[in-house]
Amino acid sequence: MTPPVFAHGNLRLYLLSLLAEQPRHGYELITALSDRFGGTYSPSAGTIYPRLAKLEEEGLVxxxxxxRKTVYEITDAGRAELAAREPELAGIEDEVTDSVRRLADEVRSEVSSAMKSLRADLASAARDARRSGTTTRASDSVTSETNRAVRDADVAINEFRQQLRTDLRLQAARGGVTDANVNLLRQRLVELRTEFVDSLPTKD
Structure with missing residues (x-):
């Protein structure tokens, strides 16, 4: 099914813009669309070919x-329509960019929430260690080691978050962040936190 970004007539217009760049056969158009949207949208042959047939019927291609391949090429009439509807094409590109940015924002929000939760778990573990400590030298050593470990873990969390945010910004610029990516990140962060908390020592 065509995604909401392609309102009535928009996919037809976008196909014209791709053919204005160079002649292409059907599979090349499908691949070009998928590449433009960073994998967030990959139309089926059943979506593309009827529209190409309609464009040919209208004399636009x-x-x-x-x-064994059928190659489609834009006509002068097609270029004229594309020029007349240039503002609409720019609007489509803006909507796609907004969609990708929204997904990237969701990922950043999930990462920030998960990291805060993990840091809270670390802080709680450190407090428990301090409360259960005694004045003995051995206990002081354990508490000091725990505090150092918490600081190291906090640094690792911040480094991870900063690096992932950088990766997200780069990928978002290419239009390559999807709902599937967000869901996978959520799942892996939950799994990581659960595994980490389970690995923490418990009181006797």
Missing amino acids: TKSTDG
């Missing part, structure tokens, strides 16, 4: 055979 022509087709020719290259071996």
